[in-house]
Amino acid sequence: MIEVESLTKRYGTTTAISDVSFTVQKGEVVGFLGPNGAGKSTTMRVIAGSLGASHGHARVAGFDVAENPRAVQAILGYSPEVPPVYTNMNVRDYVRFAATLKGVESVNKAADHAMERVGLLGIQNKIIDHLSKGQRQRVGLAQALVHDPKVLVLDEPTSGLDPAQRVEIRELIRELAAGDRTVILSTHVLGEIEAICSRVIIINRGRIVAQDQLDHLSGVGRVVRVEVARPGEGLAKALEAIPSVIGVELHDGSYTVRADTDVREAVASVAAPFGLHEMVGRERLEDIYLRLISSGGAA
Amino acid sequence: MKAIFAIARRELGGYFSSVIGWIVLVAFTTLSGLFFSLMIGSLALQPPMGTDNQNVTEMIVQNLFSNLSVIALLVMPAVTMGIIAADRRERSVELLLTSPVTSTQIVLGKFLGSLAYAVAMVATTFYVPATLFSLGTPDSGVFYATYGGFVVLMAVFVAIGMFASSLSDNQLIALVVAFGINLMLWILGWAASLPGEGALKATLEHIALLNHFEQLSKGVVHTNDAVYFVSVIVFFLFVTTQRVEALRWR
Numbered sequence: 001m002i003e004v005e006s007l008t009k010r011y012g013t014t015t016a017i018s019d020v021s022f023t024v025q026k027g028e029v030v031g032f033l034g035p036n037g038a039g040k041s042t043t044m045r046v047i048a049g050s051l052g053a054s055h056g057h058a059r060v061a062g063f064d065v066a067e068n069p070r071a072v073q074a075i076l077g078y079s080p081e082v083p084p085v086y087t088n089m090n091v092r093d094y095v096r097f098a099a100t101l102k103g104v105e106s107v108n109k110a111a112d113h114a115m116e117r118v119g120l121l122g123i124q125n126k127i128i129d130h131l132s133k134g135q136r137q138r139v140g141l142a143q144a145l146v147h148d149p150k151v152l153v154l155d156e157p158t159s160g161l162d163p164a165q166r167v168e169i170r171e172l173i174r175e176l177a178a179g180d181r182t183v184i185l186s187t188h189v190l191g192e193i194e195a196i197c198s199r200v201i202i203i204n205r206g207r208i209v210a211q212d213q214l215d216h217l218s219g220v221g222r223v224v225r226v227e228v229a230r231p232g233e234g235l236a237k238a239l240e241a242i243p244s245v246i247g248v249e250l251h252d253g254s255y256t257v258r259a260d261t262d263v264r265e266a267v268a269s270v271a272a273p274f275g276l277h278e279m280v281g282r283e284r285l286e287d288i289y290l291r292l293i294s295s296g297g298a299a
Numbered sequence: 300m301k302a303i304f305a306i307a308r309r310e311l312g313g314y315f316s317s318v319i320g321w322i323v324l325v326a327f328t329t330l331s332g333l334f335f336s337l338m339i340g341s342l343a344l345q346p347p348m349g350t351d352n353q354n355v356t357e358m359i360v361q362n363l364f365s366n367l368s369v370i371a372l373l374v375m376p377a378v379t380m381g382i383i384a385a386d387r388r389e390r391s392v393e394l395l396l397t398s399p400v401t402s403t404q405i406v407l408g409k410f411l412g413s414l415a416y417a418v419a420m421v422a423t424t425f426y427v428p429a430t431l432f433s434l435g436t437p438d439s440g441v442f443y444a445t446y447g448g449f450v451v452l453m454a455v456f457v458a459i460g461m462f463a464s465s466l467s468d469n470q471l472i473a474l475v476v477a478f479g480i481n482l483m484l485w486i487l488g489w490a491a492s493l494p495g496e497g498a499l500k501a502t503l504e505h506i507a508l509l510n511h512f513e514q515l516s517k518g519v520v521h522t523n524d525a526v527y528f529v530s531v532i533v534f535f536l537f538v539t540t541q542r543v544e545a546l547r548w549r
Contacts, residue, residue: 050397086309089309
């Protein structure tokens with residue numbers, strides 16, 4: 001549904017993104033992860049057609065964004081990090097305005113539907129300037145949804161929200177992703193990616209450092225962390241002796257076992273005599289992320 | 300077409316929900332009222348110049364609007380400074396840029412919306428024909444020509460202001476640039492009125508904005524005035540469209 005091909009964007013002498021390539025299948029929910037200034041927003045803006053690339057192509061549903069932006073924008077909803085609102089309009093007028101711009105046939109119906117989805121019906125007559133940050137964020141989402149797009153590009157949809165609002169928006173995104181809608185979203189909150197996305201793309205300093213299925217990336221079964229009551233040399237040796245284990249590391253009293261195959265069962269039985277307290281059969285996304293970002297290299 | 304009107308309506312609504320929109324409207328009405336009463340007053344003090352109703356109307360209306368054209372020249376940059384710059388500062392421009400509308404539609408919509416506001420400014424002078432008609436039977440043709448000409452002049456100011464507003468996300472820069480262009484077009488008129496002959500004088504006369512307006516307000520529509528106004532408006536709308544298109548490539 002989305003094909004990004006060696007995308008590069010330079011601002012003067014600084015390079016925001018360099019040779020970024022990935023594809024997103026129809027119906028997939030992909031998380032875009034990276035530190036501030038890594039190039040997430042730049043990439044998303046190129047896909048949404050509000051920014052041209054210096055090199056490379058972005059295609060949505062077969063249309064090249066640079067050559068045929070209108071065709072792409074008709075089926076794509078984009079919610080930038082800062083909601084693109086007119087603060088002196090009321091919510092309803094704004095969403096209706098967005099619906100008209102996006103070429104929706106029955107503007108009122110589409111606006112009602114979008115406001116209902118993001119929970120704005122109760123405050124539809126409020127002036128946007130008087131809304132809280134979370135409410136504004138939802139107005140931004142309503143704008144992106146109003147034409148029922150096949151593709152959603154959401155740039156930090158939960159930034160600035162309190163935990164309850166976060167959960168709300170997260171649920172909403174999960175609902176939106178049901179069916180065959182394609183979603184690409186960026187966030188700083190790793191838990192969000194784990195909760196919503198099936199695949200993750202990690203970008204650092206303008207380059208993609210990893211892109212894989214979440215399960216695969218976190219090495220389900222292949223990276224096992226165990227905590228035992230009585231740690232010791234014996235346990236490390238025993239773990240290393242398990243076939244297909246590549247290495248064992250000790251950190252703050254917990255062992256991390258890396259292997260080529262699923263070794264959860266073997267690790268459990270080896271660790272049991274040492275008083276197994278806790279075992280996690282995958283690497284935490286946070287650890288993967290920090291490892292990739294700090295190494296700065298490609299995975 | 301729908302998108303253009305939606306953008307125009309949004310733009311017009313923006314003026315009436317902003318403080319500056321109302322301030323300008325009130326200031327323009329007050330100033331025009333002041334000029335009008337001064338003119339009527341000074342006319343009353345003068346000895347009668349004959350019974351020709353026609354000339355009195357023309358004198359008052361043309362004089363008033365030639366003053367108002369200078370006021371508009373000074374005030375319009377403040378009206379138009381935010382047309383694009385504020386959208387960029389507030390990031391709302393992103394809604395326009397990521398909707399399936401062209402840069403031309405965006406520019407035309409914003410132009411028409413702002414022009415509608417300018418027409419509202421002009422409409423606040425309705426008391427001028429109302430007063431004059433209640434005092435006598437003036438030739439309505441004078442009003443058509445003057446008002447028509449003035450709206451065209453406003454369209455020029457809007458086009459220039461919009462271009463200035465498209466240069467950056469800074470409204471102050473837009474204000475200064477629009478003011479500068481307007482002032483230049485005005486001052487060229489003074490230069491053109493210096494004694495002498497020659498190609499330079501003819502060129503200056505052609506570029507000077509208010510000279511063309513004066514012709515139009517007399518009810519004389521020369522082809523060259525029409526061409527002048529149309530080409531100035533089209534030129535500035537065109538370069539503004541290029542600026543908006545360039546926003547997508549920044």
